Amino acid sequence: MNTLAIHAPVLLVAVPLLGAFATPLVGKLGQRARNVFVGLIVAVTAALAGLLAADFFAGTGAPSVYVMGGQGWSIPLPSGMAVPIRILFEVDGMSAFMTLITALVTLAGAYFSFSYWRERSGGNMYFSLLLLLTAGIFGMELTGDMFNFFVFLEITSIAACGLIGFRVWLKRSQEAGFKVMTLYTLSGLFVLLAVALLYGQHGALNMGYIASQIGTLGVTLIDKIALGLLLTGLAMKAGAVPLHMWAPDAYGEAPAPTSAVLVANSQASLYGLFRVLFTLFGIGTSLSTNGWILIVFAVLTIFVGVTLALVQSDIKRLIAYGAVSQIGYMLLGVGVGLVRRASLVAGGASLGAQADALDYGFVAMQGGIFHMLNDAACIGLLFLAAGAVTRASGTRNLEKMGGLAHRMKWTSVFFIIGAFALAGVPPFNGFASKLLIYEASFKLSPFLSVIAILSSIMLLAVFVKAFQGAFMGTMRGLDSVEEAPFGMLLPMAVLALVVIAFGLFPGFFVDHIVTPAAKALWYGRDAYIGAILGGG
Amino acid sequence: MNVGNFPFVIAALLVAFGLYALLFKRNLIKMVIGVSLVETGVNLFLVMLGYRAGGEAPIYTFANAGQKMVLPTPQALTLTSIVIGLATTALLLSFAVFVHRHYGTLDVRKIKELRG
Numbered sequence: 001m002n003t004l005a006i007h008a009p010v011l012l013v014a015v016p017l018l019g020a021f022a023t024p025l026v027g028k029l030g031q032r033a034r035n036v037f038v039g040l041i042v043a044v045t046a047a048l049a050g051l052l053a054a055d056f057f058a059g060t061g062a063p064s065v066y067v068m069g070g071q072g073w074s075i076p077l078p079s080g081m082a083v084p085i086r087i088l089f090e091v092d093g094m095s096a097f098m099t100l101i102t103a104l105v106t107l108a109g110a111y112f113s114f115s116y117w118r119e120r121s122g123g124n125m126y127f128s129l130l131l132l133l134t135a136g137i138f139g140m141e142l143t144g145d146m147f148n149f150f151v152f153l154e155i156t157s158i159a160a161c162g163l164i165g166f167r168v169w170l171k172r173s174q175e176a177g178f179k180v181m182t183l184y185t186l187s188g189l190f191v192l193l194a195v196a197l198l199y200g201q202h203g204a205l206n207m208g209y210i211a212s213q214i215g216t217l218g219v220t221l222i223d224k225i226a227l228g229l230l231l232t233g234l235a236m237k238a239g240a241v242p243l244h245m246w247a248p249d250a251y252g253e254a255p256a257p258t259s260a261v262l263v264a265n266s267q268a269s270l271y272g273l274f275r276v277l278f279t280l281f282g283i284g285t286s287l288s289t290n291g292w293i294l295i296v297f298a299v300l301t302i303f304v305g306v307t308l309a310l311v312q313s314d315i316k317r318l319i320a321y322g323a324v325s326q327i328g329y330m331l332l333g334v335g336v337g338l339v340r341r342a343s344l345v346a347g348g349a350s351l352g353a354q355a356d357a358l359d360y361g362f363v364a365m366q367g368g369i370f371h372m373l374n375d376a377a378c379i380g381l382l383f384l385a386a387g388a389v390t391r392a393s394g395t396r397n398l399e400k401m402g403g404l405a406h407r408m409k410w411t412s413v414f415f416i417i418g419a420f421a422l423a424g425v426p427p428f429n430g431f432a433s434k435l436l437i438y439e440a441s442f443k444l445s446p447f448l449s450v451i452a453i454l455s456s457i458m459l460l461a462v463f464v465k466a467f468q469g470a471f472m473g474t475m476r477g478l479d480s481v482e483e484a485p486f487g488m489l490l491p492m493a494v495l496a497l498v499v500i501a502f503g504l505f506p507g508f509f510v511d512h513i514v515t516p517a518a519k520a521l522w523y524g525r526d527a528y529i530g531a532i533l534g535g536g
Numbered sequence: 537m538n539v540g541n542f543p544f545v546i547a548a549l550l551v552a553f554g555l556y557a558l559l560f561k562r563n564l565i566k567m568v569i570g571v572s573l574v575e576t577g578v579n580l581f582l583v584m585l586g587y588r589a590g591g592e593a594p595i596y597t598f599a600n601a602g603q604k605m606v607l608p609t610p611q612a613l614t615l616t617s618i619v620i621g622l623a624t625t626a627l628l629l630s631f632a633v634f635v636h637r638h639y640g641t642l643d644v645r646k647i648k649e650l651r652g
Binding site: 147151154157158161162165168171172174175176177178179181182185186188189192193195196199200205248249252253 | 558
């Protein structure tokens, strides 16, 4: 293991953070210098994420711990007592997987933004906030400490709301900014209250240590209250129905390239939720109750998201509701996995039931986790295409567009690829992960997969209608429309390639990156604790 | 002086008042006050967690046996949380200012371009 790979976790946070605060200064040298600087920072960050993931997935799969400012995680007291006190990052399969998603989305979003902001003002603020948001998301995914998780959560909240609302001359962005910030703050405070309760109960903030305490002492009432608060807060930040009111506003009103990064932010909260459910509480709590809570959230999210997408006439808001519904599929996959895991834990399960749980529960987990990556790619593609369309036509209203495909051939191709992938049409990537989810949830209850499939079909209808309205037909008074510049087409092409590659070779990606991530949640609790407490 | 669980009750009340203001008040500024109240309640709770009656300031690397100290971690947490709270409140208030500039009102019932 080389030095760079060892330090990759902290550099993943430090590099974008440094970039965020240096961007306004470099921006004084002009737009070109700033773009080069931001491009460099984003490329370095993505390379670090790639290095971290490659290093991890090539290794043994054991979680690695990065301790800030020291060798060990504790200061041993003369009495021999050792409590983890240092700030540390802990990387396991799930964290490494999440950093890959974030790196992909940020890379595409940032490079797309260079062309997008060429004629607009506020670029320095924009890139500064974008890098800050990235740093926060990486922090959430890598930290092994509950309080740091809260701090990074708040960093993403503030940066995200800054991105939504920094164009103070836009009326709707201010309304969205206020609404989103209120709900983000509230969700952050729920998480903080839960952290305080856990600290009061266990006297530590380290996730691994708290997990081992919960494992040995059992789950107390305080722990359950903390779990409830964490579930509510993180589900709210992830945009799960019925706590989704902010999500369409956020995705819809943010500048198009960042809507994709905001989706990655929601996924980081989802990651936090899974980390809490699997690693922090794990087998101590009633897994099947937690699983069913996730499934209820999931079904509501899928259904309500798609239904509200049907009535939208604003292209970005339409995609935003599509994005909300996709969060539901991830919750469904992992929820089904959690319920199946419970039957594995419950004593006296027959061998057949155990094999079933291993089989379908784990497939559901793989589906849910794979869908995070797929959703990031295809939602990112759709938002970028929508950004290109609104930039060219000057409107977001689908009823005022028409016939754009005559002038914007590539953009329309990318849009339709993204739409098919999102709706789960083969051979695109959405199909690969949704099929796993359908299969596994059918085994639990056919009703679940009926809802999931039906909603996918409705989503297809929504996007076909949007495509028809915006790209097909005759040109309507938009004679000045031109194809998006190369700088915008390239990031879209990269995401489209990812979408197609994941769709054509799902087996390869599932085996090499999704399975380690799913295993980290499914089996990895003891390893996660052991990495901190040294075999404890 | 032993105050028992009284401060915890105050913290819970602050959170409850804050949530009430957030849910039932129609004025943006009052909603920001609600958010701040929740925040204050959580901060008070954090400080209370680390309090030991008659404890000293925790400025030792290795304390003497039997020495009673206030826990340092919740204090550090609270400081961080106060700083974050300042940032969020400032951001919320500035959004409220700009909303007022665009819509000419702070009444949430009249600010509804983003519905459905």
